[in-house]
Amino acid sequence: MHDFLCGLTGEIVTPFHPIYNKARQGYNKAIQKYPIIINYCSTKVDVSNAVCWAKRHCIPIRIRSGGHNYEGYSNGNCVLVIDISRLNDMYIDTDSNLLHVESGVTNQQVYGLVSSFGYPFPGGTCPSVGVSGYCLGGGWGLSCRNYGLGCDSLTEIELIDYEGNLIHANGRVNEDLFWALRGAGGGNFGIVVAMTFQLPQKVDFVTLIEIDYLNVSEIEQEQFLSVWQNWLSKADDRMTLLGRVYQSERDGRAMLLRGIFYGEPEEANLILTDFLSLPNAVYNIEAVTFLEAVTIIGSVYPPFERFQSVSGFVIQELSEEEIKSLVQIIQEPPNGSVFAGISLYALGGKVSDVGTNDTAFFYRNAKYMIWLETVWEKSEFAQVNREWIAKNYQLIRCLTIGSYVNFPYDKLEHYLEEYFGFHVNQLKRIKTKYDPCNTFSYPQGIFAESEEESIDCVPYDASPKDEGIEQPIDLNYRGFRYVTKK
Structure with missing residues (x-):
């Protein structure tokens, strides 16, 4: 084993090490992968050595930092995980x-x-x-x-x-x-x-926004989504909000709003009048330091979860019937689900000021993202929860376009087009230029245009190819007109 590992530097964890099971675990415990080696790299030289070692031994690479990839793509079976979490200067x-x-x-x-x-x-x-x-x-x-x-x-x-x-x-x-x-x-x-x-300009304070609605009705959840769309149509660029309608074991049927406003609390209250007027609103809108705001918002995240989710970008306002159909999804959570919800991530503002083709992020003109999620605690409920997501994704994809690559879903049929829109072909050309052997690959990754060049580099555990797709799929195929920003 020592000879086999020769060339790797940094801390090396194999399946024989007592910390292996803890070290291989990512944030989403519904995903279980078993790598050959986990290499904790503390320097750039460690990373370089790991890449060269993997190529020499023809072992696929996965790259891990925080370990939060929703589908576990920063890990894998029979791979070398190059963990860069110790590169933190x-x-x-x-x-x-x-x-x-x-x-x-x-x-x-x-x-x-x-x-x-x-x-x-x-x-x-x-x-x-x-x-x-x-x-x-x-x-x-x-x-x-x-x-x-x-x-x-x-x-x-x-x-x-x-x-x-x-x-x-x-x-x-x-x-x-x-x-x-x-x-x-x-x-x-x-x-x-x-x-x-x-870095942006320095700030003395921001306004933290926390609004909760407990014990609400289905109709009130529909009203919340309507207010959300109305707010977003004329929203102040200084305010970014995350909205959510959900059902959970702890809160029952509920809603929430979290956000940061780069302005005074009094002004934020006026902007949020329609949200505050909804029944059962319990809120905290106050001036705090930036660090206090992000710490309070981040404090609700658990150390790990078991979940699956799907996402899509909304590019035009939803009708009352479409809102009703969205809310209906979470009225019947799957067996074993302790949380089922639809989250809304506001876009626009400075996001849409950047041109569609100025960066590889394609969905600059979207109004917001929708994210459907279910969380379960017992492994025996995994399959029924995944089936629930697959079933309800059919509605999500009818109301949205694309999918956010940071919220991956392993059942996407044309995943490259879903994540990157019309940028796919250009990304493949850049991949071919900078990684012609597909040394860096994972399920749903971008592959170099010539498959022949990758055969000797990734002999097993190779990600599925995007076969049969020569041109990007038409983003009008869900009935929406998508206008590329010039």
Whole structure:
């Protein structure tokens, strides 16, 4: 075994180690994978050595930071997991307002640093999510309408390529790679080891928004969705909200609203009048520091869950009948579900100010995202919950287009087109240029255009190819007119 591992550096965990079962586990415990080796890398050299070792031994690679991939694609059976969570150095250049981080840092770690200097940051809501995976998939967060997606603040990326070399990508060097990494970068083109972000202006406080509605009726949940659409049609760019209608063992039939407003609480109250006028509204709208806001919002996330979910982008207002059909989904949760809900993620604002083709994130013109989720605690209920998601996804896909790559769903038929829209062919060309052997692959990943080049590089556990699709599917096929922003 020692000879086999020769060449790997950093901490090495194999199935014979006592911590293996804990080390292999990701956030979604409904997904169980058994890698050959987990390599905890503490330096960029460790990462480079791991890539070269995997190529030499023809063992597939998976890349893991926070371990939050919903379908467990940062792990796999009979693979080498290159864990970069220990690459967590970071510093701020206050003269240029630049944040330099290694790619293993989490939302919580970044928030702690930037807040100590007085900055906010357009990161995610869950504190333990890795910032690299979050941003490389686009990066929705509760500051996005004010500052853009997480990827929109990126100014440079350092990446270990398929030959183990360290390369840079920015607006002047490897521009095509830099374009692809902002929205389609997670696990596809190499291993990102460092990132540089342009920080927003410093803020003294933000307004935290917390509104809960317990013991509500189905009709009141429909009213909530109507108010949501009305608010979003004229929303202030300084406010980003997450809405949710759900049923849970703890709260019964309920709704909630969480958000951050870069302005005064009094003004936020006026903007939220229609939400506050709904029955059973219990709310807290107050001025707090940015760190306090993201800490309070992030405090509800458990250390792990068992769940499955699907997502889609809404590009036009839903009718009353469509809203009614959405709400109806969660009135009959599957057996064993302790939580079934539909979440609404506001887009627009600075997100849509960036052109559709300026980055690989395609759905710039969407109004918001819908995310349907069910959570269960006992493994015996896994199958019935997954069947419930599969059944109700048929309605979601009729009302939306596409799917958010950071909310992957393994049953998508044309997953590349769902995640990346009309950008698929360009992404395949960039993949072929920077990873011609498909050294970096996973289920639902982007593959180099020539399959022949990848045969010797990934001899087993290869991800399914996107066979039979030469052109992107028509995004009008669900009855909506999609207008590409120029």
